[in-house]
Amino acid sequence: MQAEVDERTAAEHGLTAEEYRRITDRIGRVPTLTELGILSVMWSEHCSYKSSRLHLKKLPTRGERILVGPGENAGIVDIGGGWAAAFKIESHNHPSYIEPFQGAATGVGGILRDIFTMGARPVAVLDALRFGPPDDPENGAANRRIIRGVVEGIAHYGNCIGVPTIGGECSFDPCFSANPLVNVFALGVFRQDSIFLGSAKGLGNPVIYVGAKTGRDGIQGASMASAEFDEDSEAKRPNVQVGDPFLEKLLLEACLEAMRTGAILGIQDMGAAGLTCSTAEMGGRGGVGIEIELDRVPQRESGMTPYEIMLSESQERMLLVAERGREGEVLAVFRKWGLDAVEIGTVTSDRLLRVKHGGSVVAELDTGFLSDDAPLYDRPHSEPRRTAPLDGPVLSEPSAADLLAGIEALLASPELNSKRWIWEQYDHQVRTNTTSGPGADAAVIRIKEASVSLAMSLDGNSRYCALDPRLGTQLIVAECCRNLATVGATPIAATNNLNFGNPEKPEIMAQLVESIEGMAEACRHFGTPITGGNVSLYNETLGEGIDPAPVLGIVGMLEHMAAPIGTCFTHAGDLVVLLGGLLPDCQGDELPRRFGSSQYAKTLLGQTWGLPPTLNLEHEAGVHEATRSIVRQNLAHSAHDVGSGGLAVALAECCFGPEPIGATIAFDTNQPLLCAMFHECPSRVLLSLPRANIGEVVAIAASLHVPLVELGHTGGSTLTFGLNSTTRMEAPVARLRRIWESSFEASLEAQ
Amino acid sequence: MKFGVIIFPGSNCDHDALYALTHNLGQQAAEIWHESEELGDVDAVFVPGGFSYGDYLRCGAIARFSPVIRSLRRFADSGGLVIGVCNGFQILCEAGLLDGALIRNQDLRFVCRTVDLVPGTLDSAFTSACQPDRPLRIPIAHGEGCFFADKATLDRIEAEDRVAFRYSGNNPNGSSRDIAGVLSEGRNVLGMMPHPERACDSAVGSTDGTAVFRSMIAAAGKSLRHAG
Numbered sequence: 001m002q003a004e005v006d007e008r009t010a011a012e013h014g015l016t017a018e019e020y021r022r023i024t025d026r027i028g029r030v031p032t033l034t035e036l037g038i039l040s041v042m043w044s045e046h047c048s049y050k051s052s053r054l055h056l057k058k059l060p061t062r063g064e065r066i067l068v069g070p071g072e073n074a075g076i077v078d079i080g081g082g083w084a085a086a087f088k089i090e091s092h093n094h095p096s097y098i099e100p101f102q103g104a105a106t107g108v109g110g111i112l113r114d115i116f117t118m119g120a121r122p123v124a125v126l127d128a129l130r131f132g133p134p135d136d137p138e139n140g141a142a143n144r145r146i147i148r149g150v151v152e153g154i155a156h157y158g159n160c161i162g163v164p165t166i167g168g169e170c171s172f173d174p175c176f177s178a179n180p181l182v183n184v185f186a187l188g189v190f191r192q193d194s195i196f197l198g199s200a201k202g203l204g205n206p207v208i209y210v211g212a213k214t215g216r217d218g219i220q221g222a223s224m225a226s227a228e229f230d231e232d233s234e235a236k237r238p239n240v241q242v243g244d245p246f247l248e249k250l251l252l253e254a255c256l257e258a259m260r261t262g263a264i265l266g267i268q269d270m271g272a273a274g275l276t277c278s279t280a281e282m283g284g285r286g287g288v289g290i291e292i293e294l295d296r297v298p299q300r301e302s303g304m305t306p307y308e309i310m311l312s313e314s315q316e317r318m319l320l321v322a323e324r325g326r327e328g329e330v331l332a333v334f335r336k337w338g339l340d341a342v343e344i345g346t347v348t349s350d351r352l353l354r355v356k357h358g359g360s361v362v363a364e365l366d367t368g369f370l371s372d373d374a375p376l377y378d379r380p381h382s383e384p385r386r387t388a389p390l391d392g393p394v395l396s397e398p399s400a401a402d403l404l405a406g407i408e409a410l411l412a413s414p415e416l417n418s419k420r421w422i423w424e425q426y427d428h429q430v431r432t433n434t435t436s437g438p439g440a441d442a443a444v445i446r447i448k449e450a451s452v453s454l455a456m457s458l459d460g461n462s463r464y465c466a467l468d469p470r471l472g473t474q475l476i477v478a479e480c481c482r483n484l485a486t487v488g489a490t491p492i493a494a495t496n497n498l499n500f501g502n503p504e505k506p507e508i509m510a511q512l513v514e515s516i517e518g519m520a521e522a523c524r525h526f527g528t529p530i531t532g533g534n535v536s537l538y539n540e541t542l543g544e545g546i547d548p549a550p551v552l553g554i555v556g557m558l559e560h561m562a563a564p565i566g567t568c569f570t571h572a573g574d575l576v577v578l579l580g581g582l583l584p585d586c587q588g589d590e591l592p593r594r595f596g597s598s599q600y601a602k603t604l605l606g607q608t609w610g611l612p613p614t615l616n617l618e619h620e621a622g623v624h625e626a627t628r629s630i631v632r633q634n635l636a637h638s639a640h641d642v643g644s645g646g647l648a649v650a651l652a653e654c655c656f657g658p659e660p661i662g663a664t665i666a667f668d669t670n671q672p673l674l675c676a677m678f679h680e681c682p683s684r685v686l687l688s689l690p691r692a693n694i695g696e697v698v699a700i701a702a703s704l705h706v707p708l709v710e711l712g713h714t715g716g717s718t719l720t721f722g723l724n725s726t727t728r729m730e731a732p733v734a735r736l737r738r739i740w741e742s743s744f745e746a747s748l749e750a751q
Numbered sequence: 752m753k754f755g756v757i758i759f760p761g762s763n764c765d766h767d768a769l770y771a772l773t774h775n776l777g778q779q780a781a782e783i784w785h786e787s788e789e790l791g792d793v794d795a796v797f798v799p800g801g802f803s804y805g806d807y808l809r810c811g812a813i814a815r816f817s818p819v820i821r822s823l824r825r826f827a828d829s830g831g832l833v834i835g836v837c838n839g840f841q842i843l844c845e846a847g848l849l850d851g852a853l854i855r856n857q858d859l860r861f862v863c864r865t866v867d868l869v870p871g872t873l874d875s876a877f878t879s880a881c882q883p884d885r886p887l888r889i890p891i892a893h894g895e896g897c898f899f900a901d902k903a904t905l906d907r908i909e910a911e912d913r914v915a916f917r918y919s920g921n922n923p924n925g926s927s928r929d930i931a932g933v934l935s936e937g938r939n940v941l942g943m944m945p946h947p948e949r950a951c952d953s954a955v956g957s958t959d960g961t962a963v964f965r966s967m968i969a970a971a972g973k974s975l976r977h978a979g
Contacts, residue, residue, distance in 0.1 A: 155861050159892070160802045162763025246761050246805025337760065427863045427892040432767045432948070432955050446954060448770070563954055 005036050013040035019375055026369055034306045034355065034363045039370065041273035041311060042280055045537050048374035051503040052535045055516045063529040065492050073114040073198055073268065074188075075531020077493045079557060083450035084195065086120040087187035089128075089458075089497045089553045091536040096182040099240040100149025101156070104182050106243040106315055108157040111186040113269035116252050117318065119196040119259050120188030123431055124445050125158050126458045127168040127184045128497070128551045132177025133414055134747040139177040144748050146180050154184070155425040160245035161252065165426035166434050167443030168458050172414040175462075178541035183497040183534075185458055185553040189447055196259060198268035198278075200286035200321045200347050205265065207279075207290055207345040208327065210334055211251050211317040214275070215300035217241045218313025247316040247339075254337035255318060261333065263326035270317040276310045278319040279345075280353050283367035290367070291354040292345030306357040321347060384469050384514050385507035385545070392596045392609035398674050400729040403721070406604055406678060407652060407731065408739055410645045413603045417743040418656075435563040441483040441641045446561035453558040455489035457481075460499075460551035461644075464612035467597050469511045469548045470518035471612050477522035478620045478682050479643060480554040485624040486639040486685060487564035488631035489556030491526055496533035496552055501545025503537045511548040512537075519550065525617045526624075528554050565631060567640040568657030569688045572715035574637055576654075576663055577697065578647070579630075580623045580684035581707035583671050590614070591675050599644045600678035613681040619706075620683040626706045627685045635693040635700075640686045646678040648721075650686050651711075655719055655733045656740060662733045665712040666722035673723055688714055752971045753779040755793035757823070757839075759814050760785065764800035764837065768948040772797070775951035776964050785817045794971045795832035796823060798839030800892070800946060810853060810895050811841035820846050832876055832967055833940045837893055840932075840942035849935055849942045850908060851900035853893075857925025861894035865956060866923055868931055868945055871914030875934055876970035877941040878915055880962045886919045887959035889945040896944040898926035898933070908933055915941050 010020035013036055023031055023039055031039065041047055049056065061069040067084055068076035074088035092107025108125060115122045129150060132143035158165045163186070200207070218241035258264055266286065268278045275297070283290040294309050304312075322330045327343060334341035348354070353370065355363040366373075398406070410416050423438035435453060436444035442455045457480040464472030481491045496519060501508040523530060539546045558564070569576075583591070595601060596610030630636050642650040655662055669676040689697060694710075701708040719736065721729045754772050758765045765782070772780040780797075783790055790796060803814035814820065820842075827833050827848055835843040843849045856862060867886040870878045881887065900908070905927055908914060915932035922929050924944070932943030941963075950960030 152860075159861055159863075159894070160761075160763075160805075162801060244805070246802060246807070249763065249802070250760055424864055425861045427861070429863060429890050429892060429946075429949050429955070430763060430767065432770065432952060435954055561954060 005030050005033055009036060013037065014044060015040050019043060027365065032362060034310055035365055037307045037311050038276045038363055038365060041276055042370045043374045046272055047277055049535055050375045050377050051379050051537060052498065052512060053376055054378055055513050058516055058520045059530040060520060060524045061529050061531065063493065063527065066529055066531060067192065068195065070530065070532040073117045075493065075495060076118065076195060077531065077555065078192065079447065079450055079452055079454065081450045082192050083189060083447065084192045085187055085189050085454060085555065086115050086118045087185065087495060087555055088114055088532050089183055089185040089495045089551065090114065090534045091497050091499060092182045092184065093180065093499065093536050093539060095240045096150055097146065097178065097180055100146045101153040102240055102242050104150040104153030105157040106241045107182050107184045108154055109243045109245065109248050109315055110271050111184045112161065112163060112248065113271065115186050115188035116255055117196065117198065117267055117269045119194045120190040121256060122163045122186050122188040123433060124187045124456065125163050125165045125184060126443060126456055126553065127154055127165065127182065128458045128460055129168065129170045130176045130181035130462065130549060131172055132174055133172045135414065135750055136174060136177060140750060143177055147748065150180065150182055151422050151425055157243055157245045159427040161249045162430050164428045164430050164434055166428050166445065167438050167440065167456065169460065170419050170422060171460065171462065173462060173547060175546045179539045179546050181499050181549055183551050185495065187454065187456065187555065189449065194259065196264065196267050198282055198285060199266045200282040200288050200290055201265055202323065203347055203349050205321050205324050205347045206327045206343045207292060207347065208320050208322055208330065208341055209297055209344045210320060210341045211339055212244065212247055212314055213298040213300040213340065214309055214312045215314045216304065216308055216312060219308055219311045241313050241315050243315045250337045250339055251316055251318060254334050254339055258330050258333040261329045263323045263329045265321045265323055267318060267320040270319060272313065274311065274313050274317065280367050280370040282319065282321065283353055284371040287351065289348035289350040289352040289354065290345060291348050294355060294357040296342055296344040298340045298342060306355060306362040310355065379503050379509045380506045381510035381513050382506040384510040388467055389609045391593060392601065392607065393605060395592060395672055395674055397672065400727050403673065403677055404729050404731055406600060407648050407736065409604055410599060410649050411652060411736055411740040412743040414744065414747060415599055416645050416649060418741045419744060420741065421745045436487055441486045441567055442489065444487055444564055451561060453561055455484045455487050455556040455558060456553065457483035458551065458553045460549050462547035462549040463602060463608060464597055465515060465550060466547040467608065467610065468612050470514040471615060473515040473518040473550050474522040474615055475612055475682055476550065476552050477519060477526060478615055479641065480552050481526045481528065481624055482641050482685065484554060484556035485627040486631065486641055488628055489558050490628065491528045491554050491556045493531050494523055494528040494552055494554045496530055496550060498535045499539055499546065499549040499551065500537050501540045508545055515548055515550045522617065526621065565636060565638055567654065568638055569654050569661040569663065569714045570637045570657060572661055574688040574714045575691055575694055576665065576711045576713060577687045577689060578684060578709045578711050579626055579687055579701060579706060582667065582669060582709055583676060583679060583681055584619065584683060584707065591671060595675050595679050598646065598678055598680050600646065613679065615682050622704045622706045623683045623685060626701050626704045629700050630687065630697055635697050636687045636689040638688045642684040642686060644680060646680050648677040652719055652736050654686055654688065656737050660733045660737055661714050662716040662718045663712055663714045664716065664720045667709065667711055668724050673727065752794050752968050753781065753792065754795050754797050755781050755783045755790050756797045756799060757783045757819055758785060759801065759803035759817065761803045761805055762799050762801035764946065764948065768797050768799045771948040771951040772964065776961060778968065783819060785819045787819050788822055790822050790826055795967055796826060798833065798835035798842055800837030800839060803838055803842060810838060811845035814842045815846040824848065827940050830937065830939050832970065834877065835942045836946055836948065837944055840944055841895065843940060843942045848940050849933055850904050851898055851933060853895050854897045854899045855895050856897050862923055863892040864923065865890045866945060867919040868916045869919045871917050872912045874912060875915060875938050877963050877966050879969060880965040887962060888957040889947055889950045889960050891923060891945045893944055896924045898930045900927060916943055
């Protein structure tokens with residue numbers, strides 16, 4: 001067992017010479033191999049946040065509705081009436097590249113455990129996915145295999161366990177070909193007086209292991225997630241865990257039932273770094289020690305070493321501390337559900353994580369040293385990496401045919417086409433709470449217990465963040481909150497998933513820092529504290545980093561349980577109104593430069609340049625307030641955020657309801673027509689409303705100093721534009737819709 | 752009327768059924784654990800969707816051996832009303848209470864969407880409240896919902912007027928003869944892939960699913976009056 005441990009062994013475990021010295025200094029001896037393994041995962045980027053912690057402190061984390069902030073398994077917010085919601089987002093990027101189906105499936109399993117570990121019943125899942133383009137000339141086939149695998153994996157796990165997948169987003173760029181991003185958000189609901197924390201307490205209390213047996217799968221997964229990919233990454237396939245949603249369903253039901261006995265004092269799931277992380281963190285949070293006996297751990301295979309048992313990431317396992325004398329009640333519940341539940345150790349007073357195997361101590365480390373004293377780096381950061389030029393091609397004035405071609409190309413692009421192929425594979429209706437499902441701007445579920453609804457929006461935009469991570473991230477926060485406003489919801493809290501490249505490169509570290517600072521400012525402005533999240537760094541393959549891809553998940557509240565209005569036109573003869581104004585952010589010659597960040601530039605002109613659209617936080621908040629007010633007073637039939645693809649694409653999307661309805665749109669502008677149609681300036685919401693309501697709507701907008709433009713009216717079977725009284729263009733809705741609906745599946749079938 | 756809802760390890764539409772039956776239809780409903788030897792004093796049994804026992808081996812293949820299925824078979828044999836939805840339908844087929852089998856969807860993908868159903872007959876305890884010319888909008892959510900039987904069995908089912916529902920318009924899973932739900936020979940057992948319990952509340956879409964339960968309530972009322 002006492003294999004030689006030295007600086008070289010430490011380096012193989014991803015620990016630097018300095019980190020290794022810190023260990024030997026602190027414990028006053030050479031660590032055992034098991035101890036080195038434990039330290040290497042606890043101090044990995046994934047578990048310790050050593051590169052990001054310093055900057056994460058800049059984020060707002062407090063608010064009147066926040067019951068539990070960062071540091072626990074999930075954040076918790078007050079949703080009224082004695083009820084609470086726990087939610088969090090987590091990435092499973094690296095495993096999903098190596099083995100897409102299992103990587104994505106276990107990503108769902110992991111985040112669900114984070115939620116029910118706290119005592120909440122999971123009621124919603126959303127996911128943010130980033131892939132290489134399915135039609136990429138070079139990597140298309142590999143990308144399509146990853147897309148299919150990831151979607152099937154998410155469906156497999158979520159559908160089986162019976163938690164609806166109600167929304168999310170899906171985006172494409174060649175930089176994700178060898179490094180797809182799979183970020184899964186989950187939300188659960190429970191009573192405020194039944195919150196369970198991952199903390200050990202009570203000397204002599206039993207430490208109980210529950211769930212799947214421990215196998216050799218996923219060993220060192222957390223360390224893998226903290227390194228770049230190279231040619232040998234394929235060999236890491238055995239590091240990917242295998243999930244069993246049926247077992248997790250039993251674990252979910254059994255845990256919630258066992259919690260009701262009142263005999264459980266603390267509980268934590270075994271996620272990254274399995275038994276190591278759960279014992280160290282529970283001991284650390286409780287300020288106590290934990291002693292465990294590895295021979296008692298249920299094992300799937302024989303001959304496992306202490307190193308392997310401690311570092312295994314076998315799925316569907318939990319660790320809990322029960323009240324001594326009442327462990328029988330807890331064990332009985334797990335027996336009822338046919339699950340392994342074994343006392344593997346006790347809570348001690350010495351603050352040490354002591355691991356025994358075959359009668360001898362194989363590891364003995366201070367729990368505080370493992371978690372709280374992990375290295376903290378203030379990594380150097382320079383100017384954010386940027387490869388795009390500031391100025392792009394001269395834009396020529398488009399003909400009507402050019403504009404139409406632009407709309408069609410955008411609706412067909414993987415970025416903007418319908419993702420029905422994806423979300424129809426997810427059960428988005430189970431639990432009969434989904435009042436606004438996939439395809440909408442915001443997903444909404446009713447919470448029957450509390451007589452309220454919760455709205456959720458997941459968003460990212462690596463296209464913007466590659467050009468300006470600070471502004472790009474602010475635009476993401478703004479879009480999430482705008483999405484919530486379209487269903488009438490007030491944002492209350494947020495979770496973030498920071499997907500970046502190698503933080504040891506100053507220009508990448510700068511992206512991370514800028515993004516966090518931008519997020520902090522925007523989240524403060526919109527009153528959405530960050531309650532926790534996930535940092536995924538080292539998203540690089542062969543030295544090539546991904547574009548910065550922070551993802552926000554923001555939760556909003558509605559004080560009723562009725563279904564909100566949708567994004568699509570519902571009545572012919574309604575007025576079409578643009579709240580926020582035509583091009584509110586455009587001054588002088590800034591516009592062509594800002595237009596370089598649009599999806600139009602990327603898809604039609606094949607390049608991006610310049611900067612993201614400008615964002616005025618005050619103005620944006622006014623648009624949200626006006627939208628909420630209009631929606632809550634039932635003055636509009638539909639509300640849709642103007643996002644990627646700009647006004648033209650947003651208008652087309654509004655026509656694609658279950659009963660397609662066209663529109664006649666006319667406006668004059670002194671800006672370039674291309675920009676008027678496709679620029680993506682934020683702070684805009686498209687409404688359709690009965691003519692009779694226009695007076696009230698105008699009054700609401702005026703009272704909040706929000707510009708409002710009447711664009712036209714709904715009706716007919718074509719989307720018709722009359723621009724500057726000179727350009728006229730007509731597109732049959734059926735044709736646009738066919739392009740939009742069929743393109744994604746067609747691109748997956750390409751050979 | 753009192754419904755019993757069976758809960759297997761892995762059932763996940765059990766809550767939805769209990770909620771719809773009690774809150775939307777105002778009936779009584781009780782949970783029945785899969786290890787129960789007795790069903791209790793219920794007037795009808797609902798076998799819910801989900802992934803019973805993980806659907807290892809084959810959907811419903813393990814559930815058929817559970818203790819509760821023995822009592823369910825006795826209940827059905829004596830004329831009790833049984834409705835199996837989605838995984839419940841698969842279990843009833845595996846248990847031999849219904850003809851045919853459910854196999855992988857034709858395009859090999861799980862599909863969740865709302866479909867149009869037309870009743871195949873109004874002469875049953877599950878469809879009497881339907882209207883012949885008005886399709887029901889009811890959600891489906893399954894990966895293995897393609898109804899399959901040999902030609903002779905299909906001919907017999909049709910000859911005996913035992914098709915409860917057919918998909919109207921698009922057949923979402925490749926089911927033989929568009930069959931979405933079938934009745935047993937005694938007409939007291941129904942299996943269907945679409946989820947009527949998900950279509951009982953206007954807040955989450957359609958209320959067309961209530962037609963199935965209203966039919967059952969009417970049938971139970973008749974038999975009670977008859978017995979009384």
